[in-house]
Amino acid sequence: MAAQAVLRSSAPARLLSGSFYIRKGVLASWQHYQSRRPFSNEKVLVELDESTVMKMKNPPVNSLSLDVLTEFSISLEKLEIDRGCRGVILTSAFPKIFSAGLDITEMCGKSAEHYAAFWRAVQEMWLKLYGSNMVTIAAINGSSPAGGCLMAMCCDYRIMADNPKFAIGLNETQLGIVAPFWFKETMVNTVGNRVTEQSLQLGQMYPAPDALKIGLVDKLVTEEKVQSTAVAAMSQWLAVPDHARQITKSIMRKPTIDNLVKHREADINNFVSFITKDSIQKSLQVYMDRLKQKK
Numbered sequence: 001m002a003a004q005a006v007l008r009s010s011a012p013a014r015l016l017s018g019s020f021y022i023r024k025g026v027l028a029s030w031q032h033y034q035s036r037r038p039f040s041n042e043k044v045l046v047e048l049d050e051s052t053v054m055k056m057k058n059p060p061v062n063s064l065s066l067d068v069l070t071e072f073s074i075s076l077e078k079l080e081i082d083r084g085c086r087g088v089i090l091t092s093a094f095p096k097i098f099s100a101g102l103d104i105t106e107m108c109g110k111s112a113e114h115y116a117a118f119w120r121a122v123q124e125m126w127l128k129l130y131g132s133n134m135v136t137i138a139a140i141n142g143s144s145p146a147g148g149c150l151m152a153m154c155c156d157y158r159i160m161a162d163n164p165k166f167a168i169g170l171n172e173t174q175l176g177i178v179a180p181f182w183f184k185e186t187m188v189n190t191v192g193n194r195v196t197e198q199s200l201q202l203g204q205m206y207p208a209p210d211a212l213k214i215g216l217v218d219k220l221v222t223e224e225k226v227q228s229t230a231v232a233a234m235s236q237w238l239a240v241p242d243h244a245r246q247i248t249k250s251i252m253r254k255p256t257i258d259n260l261v262k263h264r265e266a267d268i269n270n271f272v273s274f275i276t277k278d279s280i281q282k283s284l285q286v287y288m289d290r291l292k293q294k295k
């Protein structure tokens with residue numbers, strides 16, 4: 001099977017602690033297996049089984065903190081340079097939630113230096129995931145607002161749990177903040193300009209069936225089948241010769257990536273000056289208070 005071609009040998013499922021885990025099929029040798037042990041760090045779990053799966057595991061809602069983002073980028077980079085890995089499935093270790101997006105507490109009450117480091121880590125995650133040479137499939141097993149939606153949109157293919165209670169979208173304006181140009185461009189590349197314009201202004205979250213209708217996700221399946229469907233889709237994607245698929249992906253995405261690379265420092269400065277405004281800090285605080293009160 002093509003999916004098994006990605007994953008070269010056979011090793012037991014291996015679970016390593018952290019906020020993500022990566023499941024990787026089959027290893028050529030114990031030494032090879034040992035060489036993958038660096039995945040075992042605080043925030044990343046590596047599971048070695050029939051498919052390569054990165055599972056976000058940052059309770060309670062997989063918010064993307066500075067630590068999580070850093071760990072995610074390091075883990076993805078390791079897979080990227082591993083010639084035995086041609087594809088990754090990105091999902092969540094928790095039912096009902098894919099990712100709550102950027103950790104709002106990282107954007108409240110901190111120093112300008114912290115905001116700059118945080119934003120650089122957000123950019124890095126995006127650059128690595130959107131620019132990945134691997135086949136990337138999002139197995140969206142729950143809600144996925146803002147940064148969570150961005151991660152899903154970075155993938156080549158999106159499968160979502162068919163439950164109208166699960167919603168996905170870039171809801172930044174609902175928090176009184178603004179999706180930066182590269183979030184916007186990622187969405188335009190996914191669903192087109194008109195839908196993006198409306199979605200971003202309204203900060204719209206789409207229940208799964210609506211997300212399918214606008215093309216924000218590619219397929220809906222029952223919750224139990226999200227991961228197995230992702231594995232099946234991976235086989236299909238991996239049946240295409242790598243070099244042809246990778247060059248095509250690059251032709252599609254390079255202009256968007258180059259745009260951020262070119263304006264990276266200015267984007268960080270924009271973020272810091274925006275997020276340090278009193279009015280924005282107040283908006284975020286009100287939003288966080290509302291989240292806590294809804295219980």
Ligand SMILES: CCCCC/C=C\C/C=C\CCC/C=C/C(=O)SCCNC(=O)CCNC(=O)[C@H](O)C(C)(C)COP(=O)(O)OP(=O)(O)OC[C@H]1O[C@@H](n2cnc3c(N)ncnc32)[C@H](O)[C@@H]1OP(=O)(O)O
Pocket residue numbers: 060061063097099100101102103104105143145146147148171172175177178179180270271274275288291292295
């Ligand atoms: C001049 C031009 C400038 C241009 C622009 C320049 C710069 C751009 C500026 C800013 C860009 C920022 C981009 C931001 C992107 C983001 O991702 S912001 C995050 C958006 N996320 C959300 O809105 C999600 C909010 N959360 C929820 O809706 C729900 O929590 C849920 C994910 C649907 C899960 O619901 P449920 O299972 O019911 O869980 P709870 O709501 O009870 O939450 C559990 C606890 O988790 C806390 N929490 C939830 N989300 C977050 C989060 N994103 N960050 C941090 N913490 C979060 C929640 O408060 C609960 O905490 P307690 O248990 O009460 O302590």
